[in-house]
Structure formats: C-alpha cells, structure tokens
Amino acid sequence: MLKKRSRSIKYDSIQTFVFTMMGLLLFFGTACAKNIEVVDASGPCPQDRKTADAPNSIYSKTNPVPPTAENIKFGEQLYQQKAKPIACKYCHGEKGDGMGDPDFESTPPARNFTCTETMNKIPDGQLFWVIKNGSPNTAMPLFSDLKDEQIWQLVHYIRQFSK
Numbered sequence: 206m207l208k209k210r211s212r213s214i215k216y217d218s219i220q221t222f223v224f225t226m227m228g229l230l231l232f233f234g235t236a237c238a239k240n241i242e243v244v245d246a247s248g249p250c251p252q253d254r255k256t257a258d259a260p261n262s263i264y265s266k267t268n269p270v271p272p273t274a275e276n277i278k279f280g281e282q283l284y285q286q287k288a289k290p291i292a293c294k295y296c297h298g299e300k301g302d303g304m305g306d307p308d309f310e311s312t313p314p315a316r317n318f319t320c321t322e323t324m325n326k327i328p329d330g331q332l333f334w335v336i337k338n339g340s341p342n343t344a345m346p347l348f349s350d351l352k353d354e355q356i357w358q359l360v361h362y363i364r365q366f367s368k
C-alpha cells in the first residue's frame with residue numbers, strides 16, 4: 206500500500222516536470238522569435254547607449270507636466286523649430302528616428318526616439334536631465350535657455366515617437 210502511493214507521487218512529479226519544460230520552451234521560443242523580429246525591422250535598434258546616468262533624485266522623477274494635447278504641441282514646436290541654440294530635429298530627425306541632417310551626424314549618434322526597446326529603459330527624469338545639461342563628450346548640447354516646464358513638454362513629445 207505504501208509502495209503504491211509513493212509510485213503515484215513519483216508519476217505526478219514527472220508529469221509536472223514535463224509540463225513545466227513544455228511551458229518554458231513555449232515561453233522562450235516566443236521570446237526569441239520576437240527578438241529576431243525587432244532586429245530585422247530596424248538596423249540601429251536596440252541602440253548602443255553609454256550615456257551617463259542622472260543623479261538619483263532626478264533619474265527617478267516622473268514627469269510633473271500633464272500630457273495634454275497642448276503640452277505635447279509646445280514640445281513639438283520646440284523640437285521641430287524653436288529650441289535654442291538649435292532645434293532637436295537637426296540631429297534626432299523630424300520623425301525622431303535619429304536620422305537628422307547629414308551635416309550633424311556624429312559619433313555616438315543621436316538617440317533614436319522611435320526605438321521602443323531602448324527608450325523603454327530610459328526613465329523620464331533621465332531624459333529631462335540630458336536635455337537640460339547635455340551629454341558631455343557627445344554632440345548632444347545643453348539647453349540652458351529652456352524652462353523646466355518646456356523640458357518636460359519635450360519629454361512628452363519625444364515619448365510619442367515610440368508609441
């Protein structure tokens with residue numbers, strides 16, 4: 206009697222093991238297929254990124270400006286034409302894909318805001334900090350003329366490119 210019971214426990218655990226393995230295979234199989242698609246769809250995505258992190262208190266800040274149509278529109282105007290010393294589109298591209306004016310090509314290249322995989326790893330506070338202070342030793346300038354509110358409007362606008 207005792208022997209029989211232990212046999213059926215063993216059988217159960219083999220069954221559980223087989224089902225778990227099948228589940229894992231299915232899960233990782235799907236994940237891999239997805240990865241290959243992303244690489245195929247666009248060359249520079251995910252984008253190699255070595256940008257320094259903002260100080261903790263700013264890095265973890267969430268955007269305090271509401272994402273209203275009006276705020277996004279102000280962000281767009283700055284991005285496409287008004288930001289000084291030079292509008293963002295000249296380096297990041299009109300469509301935010303990192304394909305700006307060839308005259309402004311640089312190494313490292315401008316961030317590709319359409320790359321969801323890279324952009325999802327960068328929190329709002331980090332985007333804010335780099336726009337405000339620039340990225341040293343790269344072409345990314347600092348935008349010290351912009352008010353904080355304008356920088357947050359820009360953050361909302363550039364997030365649109367990866368939605």
Ligand code: HEC
Binds near residue numbers: 256257284292315
């Ligand atoms: C002269 C070219 C140039 C202009 C103009 C420019 N950028 Fe950039 N930007 C870059 C480059 C190059 C990088 C990549 C920097 C790096 O790899 O650290 C970059 C990176 C960024 C990043 C990524 C920060 C991160 O942590 O990954 C953000 C956000 C950004 N730029 C926003 C803007 C906005 C907004 C404007 C306009 C207000 C702007 N940039 C104008 C060249 C430019």
